[in-house]
Amino acid sequence: MSGVAFAYSRAADVADAVARGGAPGAAFVAGGTDLLQLWKAGRATPTELIDVYGLGLDGIGVDGDELSIGATARLSDVARHPFVVDQHPLIAEAVLASASGQIRNMATVGGNLLQRTRCPYFRTAGMACNKHRPGSGCGALDGEDRHAALFGAGSSCVATHPSDLAVALVALDATVEVSGARGVRRVGLSELYRLPGERPDVDTTLAAGELITRVLVPRAASIGRLATYVKVRDRASFEFALLSVAAVIRIDAGTIVHARLVCGGVAPAPWRLPAGEALLIGQKPERGVFTVAAAAAVEGAPPLPGNSFKVELLRRALVRTLTTIATGS
Amino acid sequence: MSTTETIATGTDTTTGTETTTGTETTTGTETTTGTETTPADSSERTRGPRIGENAPRPDGVPKVNGEFAFGNDMWIEGMLFGRTLRSPHPYARIISIDISKALAMHGVHAVITADDVPGQKLYGLEHKDQPVFASEVVRFHGEPIAAVAADHPETARRACRAIEVEYDVHAPIVDAELSITAPPIHPDGNIFRHMFIRHGHPDSPESEGVVAVEGDYEIGMQDQAFLGPECALGIPLEDGGIELYVSTQWIHADREQTAACLGLDPEQVRMTMAGVGGAFGGREDISLQIHTALLTLHTGRPVKLQYSREESFFGHVHRHPAKMWYRHSARADGTLAKIEARLVFDGGAYASTSSAVLSNASCFAHGPYNVEHALIEGYSVRTNNPSCGAMRGFGAVQTCFAHEAQMDKLAAALGIDSIDLRLKNALKTGDRNITGQLLSGVVPVAELIERCVAHPLPAMGEVGEMMGRPGGAGRTADAHHIKRGFGFAIGWKNLMFSEGFDDYSTARVRIDEGQNGPVVTVHCACAEVGQGFVTLAQQIARTVLGLDEILLHPADTQVGSAGSTSASRQTWMSGGAVQQACEAVRTQIFASLAATHGVDPETLAIQDDHIVSVDGTFSIPVEDAVANKTFEATEVNRHVQTVRLDADGQGDAHVSFAFAAHRAVVDVDEELGLVRVIDITTTQDVGKLLNPRQALGQIEGGIAQGVGLAVMEEIIVTNGKVRNASFTDYLIPTTLDMPTVTIAALIEEPEPGAPFGAKGIGEPPTIASTAAVAAAIRNAIGRDITRVPVRPQDICL
Ligand SMILES: Cc1cc2nc3c(=O)[nH]c(=O)nc-3n(C[C@H](O)[C@H](O)[C@H](O)COP(=O)(O)OP(=O)(O)OC[C@H]3O[C@@H](n4cnc5c(N)ncnc54)[C@H](O)[C@@H]3O)c2cc1C
Numbered sequence A: 001m002s003g004v005a006f007a008y009s010r011a012a013d014v015a016d017a018v019a020r021g022g023a024p025g026a027a028f029v030a031g032g033t034d035l036l037q038l039w040k041a042g043r044a045t046p047t048e049l050i051d052v053y054g055l056g057l058d059g060i061g062v063d064g065d066e067l068s069i070g071a072t073a074r075l076s077d078v079a080r081h082p083f084v085v086d087q088h089p090l091i092a093e094a095v096l097a098s099a100s101g102q103i104r105n106m107a108t109v110g111g112n113l114l115q116r117t118r119c120p121y122f123r124t125a126g127m128a129c130n131k132h133r134p135g136s137g138c139g140a141l142d143g144e145d146r147h148a149a150l151f152g153a154g155s156s157c158v159a160t161h162p163s164d165l166a167v168a169l170v171a172l173d174a175t176v177e178v179s180g181a182r183g184v185r186r187v188g189l190s191e192l193y194r195l196p197g198e199r200p201d202v203d204t205t206l207a208a209g210e211l212i213t214r215v216l217v218p219r220a221a222s223i224g225r226l227a228t229y230v231k232v233r234d235r236a237s238f239e240f241a242l243l244s245v246a247a248v249i250r251i252d253a254g255t256i257v258h259a260r261l262v263c264g265g266v267a268p269a270p271w272r273l274p275a276g277e278a279l280l281i282g283q284k285p286e287r288g289v290f291t292v293a294a295a296a297a298v299e300g301a302p303p304l305p306g307n308s309f310k311v312e313l314l315r316r317a318l319v320r321t322l323t324t325i326a327t328g329s
Numbered sequence B: 001m002s003t004t005e006t007i008a009t010g011t012d013t014t015t016g017t018e019t020t021t022g023t024e025t026t027t028g029t030e031t032t033t034g035t036e037t038t039p040a041d042s043s044e045r046t047r048g049p050r051i052g053e054n055a056p057r058p059d060g061v062p063k064v065n066g067e068f069a070f071g072n073d074m075w076i077e078g079m080l081f082g083r084t085l086r087s088p089h090p091y092a093r094i095i096s097i098d099i100s101k102a103l104a105m106h107g108v109h110a111v112i113t114a115d116d117v118p119g120q121k122l123y124g125l126e127h128k129d130q131p132v133f134a135s136e137v138v139r140f141h142g143e144p145i146a147a148v149a150a151d152h153p154e155t156a157r158r159a160c161r162a163i164e165v166e167y168d169v170h171a172p173i174v175d176a177e178l179s180i181t182a183p184p185i186h187p188d189g190n191i192f193r194h195m196f197i198r199h200g201h202p203d204s205p206e207s208e209g210v211v212a213v214e215g216d217y218e219i220g221m222q223d224q225a226f227l228g229p230e231c232a233l234g235i236p237l238e239d240g241g242i243e244l245y246v247s248t249q250w251i252h253a254d255r256e257q258t259a260a261c262l263g264l265d266p267e268q269v270r271m272t273m274a275g276v277g278g279a280f281g282g283r284e285d286i287s288l289q290i291h292t293a294l295l296t297l298h299t300g301r302p303v304k305l306q307y308s309r310e311e312s313f314f315g316h317v318h319r320h321p322a323k324m325w326y327r328h329s330a331r332a333d334g335t336l337a338k339i340e341a342r343l344v345f346d347g348g349a350y351a352s353t354s355s356a357v358l359s360n361a362s363c364f365a366h367g368p369y370n371v372e373h374a375l376i377e378g379y380s381v382r383t384n385n386p387s388c389g390a391m392r393g394f395g396a397v398q399t400c401f402a403h404e405a406q407m408d409k410l411a412a413a414l415g416i417d418s419i420d421l422r423l424k425n426a427l428k429t430g431d432r433n434i435t436g437q438l439l440s441g442v443v444p445v446a447e448l449i450e451r452c453v454a455h456p457l458p459a460m461g462e463v464g465e466m467m468g469r470p471g472g473a474g475r476t477a478d479a480h481h482i483k484r485g486f487g488f489a490i491g492w493k494n495l496m497f498s499e500g501f502d503d504y505s506t507a508r509v510r511i512d513e514g515q516n517g518p519v520v521t522v523h524c525a526c527a528e529v530g531q532g533f534v535t536l537a538q539q540i541a542r543t544v545l546g547l548d549e550i551l552l553h554p555a556d557t558q559v560g561s562a563g564s565t566s567a568s569r570q571t572w573m574s575g576g577a578v579q580q581a582c583e584a585v586r587t588q589i590f591a592s593l594a595a596t597h598g599v600d601p602e603t604l605a606i607q608d609d610h611i612v613s614v615d616g617t618f619s620i621p622v623e624d625a626v627a628n629k630t631f632e633a634t635e636v637n638r639h640v641q642t643v644r645l646d647a648d649g650q651g652d653a654h655v656s657f658a659f660a661a662h663r664a665v666v667d668v669d670e671e672l673g674l675v676r677v678i679d680i681t682t683t684q685d686v687g688k689l690l691n692p693r694q695a696l697g698q699i700e701g702g703i704a705q706g707v708g709l710a711v712m713e714e715i716i717v718t719n720g721k722v723r724n725a726s727f728t729d730y731l732i733p734t735t736l737d738m739p740t741v742t743i744a745a746l747i748e749e750p751e752p753g754a755p756f757g758a759k760g761i762g763e764p765p766t767i768a769s770t771a772a773v774a775a776a777i778r779n780a781i782g783r784d785i786t787r788v789p790v791r792p793q794d795i796c797l
């Protein structure tokens, strides 16, 4: 731990959490599965911990035309919720591919979306890292770069976002509901994340003290659509993604009319591949089409020496995901 | 735990430990540990397991229930907490160390550096080249610079941060090959050992066969990944000495090295084993022993030092990464004509056991095969990478991966079945190895191969549920993406220490009258690190003496050295010492019967818990014969003398050899580079099964480590810096990643000279399992795999 004294309290309600969450040194804690690791590594030094686990934001259900998942819903509950399994299996697949059973029993949806990068330099105290302290340098750029990003990185930071769930949710056009000092707002999940640019230390567009209260998935995102999640990792039982792909397509009269290709583990945020999506629209769902689209999707990805293999691996994973969807196996 | 000065360590409930703390002496603990067994206190006596029977581990249930006291659970009133400051750089000159701010902090009792080491400044298991604290130069990422004792672990941590060290950072030497010729990074030079083994006439034209294959092989740095991080507790003694409780593999070697650095006589350092949570070679070297002792003596207070998981990765040695070039040439009929190899082992910053590891790698470099000629050149080299030393398999793992890949390659080039090629060249009793040593013991290579491959393959059947497929949970590989592959490998290594090392173990056995009859106390310093000496010592004592109540005294330095719990040696060495001490006691019992009953002691034997005369005229229960008497004997067991290899790598360097074969079945998703190890079928040469349940545990555990090295376990070191010092990032197989383990045969052919004919069984399961998995992956994808651990990009690109 940081060794700095800290206060701990349970938030009484959302208003209380939001009122106190913006103070310097304040941090929300949900399952704590990521925050505690960062704290131990000296990469988070909260002085006021506001526990939001008990806020009752763990409901999962239908709200109008949307699936609503509370921010403190535990990953294991999400993965086995009948509505999720039935109507949005992509979410269940991505969650079941995340972490281990024990961690999923503790980890929450909000915490999962806001977990920080696994970059080993960021996770080790004392190492140069712009995400920890802008201007201190980036250890990964000329060091261990197997896990580094293919897309969206800047010269300041090449880290990737580790969430599996976020990849699936972006493919489903999800939004998040956020409460803050200025009230409640909704933001598209893909707009929640920001690229490193000049401020690699800031991962999201959330203002200080803003609390994610729930995630909303448009029902239409899944209805009549085919989707699957494919994850490539170094250990089968549990491990972060080396890379992953969430794909959603809708086929009408034999041609693809809607496509989302989103990949994980290769960018600072879940990364959409619009060039690949465009080449699918209007085409037949066939392997040849998928191969062309996948090749276009990964084109121009500028690899570092240690992660160039991920370009080809990603291309293959895209083809695999799309053929799996199209053939149903 | 009581609230007084009670130390939960390897103490036994009958005698207790006497812990002098300056205020009062308390005895006994209430916590069971790895070295303790509590005799049944009920008057009804149960018959305990003898040799050859399943003996449950006395620490098994307490461990599962969370009641076992590991080293980290040690606690004593008034103790301080230690912490080590480590170098963030792999190679740097230390310009200055300023401890004044740390020392001034409230709650800090001591801050010590190299200046505070009263005795030898350097230590080492084979060669003293490692500073207790770096003072001028740091040579690896994580090298200790200073240590702190404080009233709270957090104070100690903050004090470490307050120590100001100024470095002049140098570019590290991280490539072992380049280090051979690079400017020395240590006064002792960069080469730990450079050796040759010349067998036959490898330079003669006749040594060349008609078909040759070549290959370059590489193995990554594996960690022992034991679950219980290092821990020690030091207590100052009034005579100026120290009492140290440590979770370690060899307390006497720890004591020698610690005493030398403290400037004390070894007798002034009293050591006791604390509960160990796994070792696998990683506790053979000193880690925190000397630091704890220094802090204890410096403060005059008890000090506990324990590593976090992260620090543990920096605090112990690892398995040597290696690069190996091989060339095999064969006659047309498959006879191995010549094997050439060049081995470069990266030993990291300090010597540890690099020299012996290389010797092993070289001695077993040809595999368990006859070969007419061989030329093996080996280097173990100093670099600015983390130090490497002992790990299960000790050099033989690396070369097995290479020689078995070569055998498959050679078979393909010859157009011969790879199993037939192995059988044709298999070593057998009476052959000589490439160091010229006669293999006089049991060498069942052909039988191991035949019985392993003859075992039915697991049914192809339905590809299992998601978790059983490459890629694991979630939807990654479907049945039609999967290719199944099969691979075979066999490996061997020595048992016991080699090359002239004076290797022995000591055991004291005593019979006293207890509350419910006679109690046998076995006192041996053998470190129980999971290998099963706790059950074995009792089984041996019961078998030899025919008595049931056996108490294992804590392993400490109040008895002579038992040597290291490594090299698959403790069953032979310490088991043998216990057997001999029991036999000496038995002789005393017979002599006492001669005096009281007028029987000829030469005619007596113990059978079915009775002492009987050969002619059947005399019989008395052992219990009655020893009632109210005391017997005691101490015996030292030494194995046959070995010799150091000569300049041509020739000589009888080893005592005995053990062999194990593995057949791996893997499912590979070639497109995405994912592997699932489905099954490992094994045969092993065990001599005699002493505790079948324990043997199964050793085999399954050893295979887990072999599979881990094959497909995931690697310490990532870039430019000398460790990148994954955590169990989130250093991947080890979980139960979900484990294949089924099928034992096709355990060959019980007694080894001459071994107690009960039993061979050590701890290491062989790890040696060839890695090679077998790699072979199976090659078979599945039809392409070469020359490096382990195998990563997705090695398969699919
Ligand atoms: C061994 C291991 C393996 C893992 N493997 C995977 C994997 O394969 N795939 C994967 O996706 N993840 C993986 N994870 C990460 C895991 O999913 C996250 O740690 C977890 O989801 C975080 O949730 P939490 O509730 O514990 O968050 P916490 O640790 O409590 O919080 C994380 C961050 O989110 C903030 N926060 C939490 N809730 C809110 C909220 N409602 N509003 C605003 N801010 C909030 C906190 O302030 C903190 O900064 C793994 C973790 C571990 C330890």
Ligand code: SF4
Residues within 6 Å of the ligand: A117, A119, A120, A121, A122, A128, A129, A130, A131, A132, A137, A138, A139, A140, A141, A156, A157, A158, A159, A200
């Ligand atoms: S990639 Fe980003 S997180 Fe990693 S070291 Fe560089 S700046 Fe830090």
